[in-house]
Amino acid sequence: MAQVVVICALIVFAISPLLRRLWIDRFWIPARSTVIRMEVRYSSSETPGWMWAPIIEYEAAGQRFTFERNYWQAPGAKPKYKTGDEFEILYNPRKPWRFVYKESLVHVFWTFATCFIAAYVVLWGQHG
Numbered sequence: 001m002a003q004v005v006v007i008c009a010l011i012v013f014a015i016s017p018l019l020r021r022l023w024i025d026r027f028w029i030p031a032r033s034t035v036i037r038m039e040v041r042y043s044s045s046e047t048p049g050w051m052w053a054p055i056i057e058y059e060a061a062g063q064r065f066t067f068e069r070n071y072w073q074a075p076g077a078k079p080k081y082k083t084g085d086e087f088e089i090l091y092n093p094r095k096p097w098r099f100v101y102k103e104s105l106v107h108v109f110w111t112f113a114t115c116f117i118a119a120y121v122v123l124w125g126q127h128g
Contacts, residue, residue, distance in 0.1 A: 007122050014118035024100055028090035031099075033058035035085045041070065054081045058089055060096035069101075 039053040057066045069081075081087075088102035 010118060010122055011115075014115050018112070018115065024090055027093075028100070029060070029093050030102065031058050031060055031089050031091055032086050033089045033099075035081045035083055036066070037083055038079060038081065039068075043070075052079045052081070054079070054085075058091070058099070060091045060099075061093070063096065065097055065099075067099075 033056045035054045036057045037055045039055065041051050041053050043049060043051050051070050053068050053070045055066060055068055057064060059065070089099045090102050091097075091099040
């Protein structure tokens with residue numbers, strides 16, 4: 001019985017990113033955000049180096065929000081975004097300052113891959 005509980009807990013843990021993403025896709029509100037300027041910052045954290053920091057802006061619930069979207073890129077590479085670029089976001093209607101980037105289905109792919117690997121490990125662990 002304890003083994004079944006552990007397996008169920010592992011499965012729920014493995015699919016929780018997918019469930020979160022499905023919740024966000026279903027109940028959060030889509031909006032357009034715009035890159036209003038680009039900045040470059042030096043990061044001395046885990047991976048030291050220069051990082052692009054596009055400053056994005058979006059409107060939600062009658063208010064305008066501005067955030068920095070940091071991402072690391074190889075030195076000398078062209079930035080992924082430029083001033084004026086627009087892209088989709090999803091924001092929480094109860095807390096409009098909370099948002100996620102509505103990007104390609106890569107997140108879903110990796111979530112399914114994680115679930116598949118977790119299921120394989122759990123099932124292989126029972127037979128191995």
